[in-house]
Amino acid sequence: MQRSTGEYKIKPIKKRVRELLGYPYPARIPKDVFVEQWVGISRDEFHRAKDADVKYMRNRHPLIDMGWSRSDCIRYLAALGLADTPKSSCLGCPFHGNAQWRHIRNTSPAEWADVVAFDAAIRKGNARANATGNRLLGEAFLHRSRLPLDQAPIDHVTAAEWAALQQQPGASGVDAEELEQGVENGCSPWACRGAETEDVQSDFGLAA
Numbered sequence: 001m002q003r004s005t006g007e008y009k010i011k012p013i014k015k016r017v018r019e020l021l022g023y024p025y026p027a028r029i030p031k032d033v034f035v036e037q038w039v040g041i042s043r044d045e046f047h048r049a050k051d052a053d054v055k056y057m058r059n060r061h062p063l064i065d066m067g068w069s070r071s072d073c074i075r076y077l078a079a080l081g082l083a084d085t086p087k088s089s090c091l092g093c094p095f096h097g098n099a100q101w102r103h104i105r106n107t108s109p110a111e112w113a114d115v116v117a118f119d120a121a122i123r124k125g126n127a128r129a130n131a132t133g134n135r136l137l138g139e140a141f142l143h144r145s146r147l148p149l150d151q152a153p154i155d156h157v158t159a160a161e162w163a164a165l166q167q168q169p170g171a172s173g174v175d176a177e178e179l180e181q182g183v184e185n186g187c188s189p190w191a192c193r194g195a196e197t198e199d200v201q202s203d204f205g206l207a208a
């Protein structure tokens with residue numbers, strides 16, 4: 001997942017930022033030319049706030065600067081009549097719950113096709129990483145059932161998933177609500193939770 005975070009999220013952002021600055025790769029960017037990038041991480045998750053790893057991008061975290069928590073954000077959105085605002089996330093996030101997968105499938109056929117194709121494409125890992133000797137051991141799947149996304153049980157929690165939860169309640173750090181709604185906390189490409197621990201990767205069927 002660490003590799004995919006860089007490959008599929010941060011790399012395209014850097015490419016676009018370079019284009020916006022007028023210095024596409026491999027042009028050298030002068031020291032005083034940079035973008036300021038605002039990343040919406042709330043006070044509750046300040047540990048996710050990270051600097052960019054290049055000088056031409058400077059990350060700012062306005063919610064942390066204002067001291068806003070996730071609840072403050074929800075209250076603010078509700079006051080604007082936007083209480084139903086979903087949390088932002090990457091389309092192909094492996095931390096989606098079934099509700100998020102269903103929402104994509106039921107409301108956006110093009111995005112669903114895109115994410116099903118992406119899921120198939122990562123099965124053997126990242127081509128470049130494989131070529132450079134960091135071969136994926138096993139297979140990667142976006143859905144925790146370790147089934148291809150278009151065959152995964154996203155309309156209900158399966159008997160096997162219930163049985164696993166009942167045998168080891170909380171052991172994997174995942175409960176029934178999380179199976180349905182996904183991980184509650186927010187993130188950003190610079191704070192992708194997929195890069196955090198091996199445990200989380202195995203919880204979510206990821207080996208990449």
Ligand code: SF4
Nearest residue numbers: 089090093187192193
């Ligand atoms: S955890 Fe966040 S940054 Fe990582 S894939 Fe999911 S939505 Fe994207």
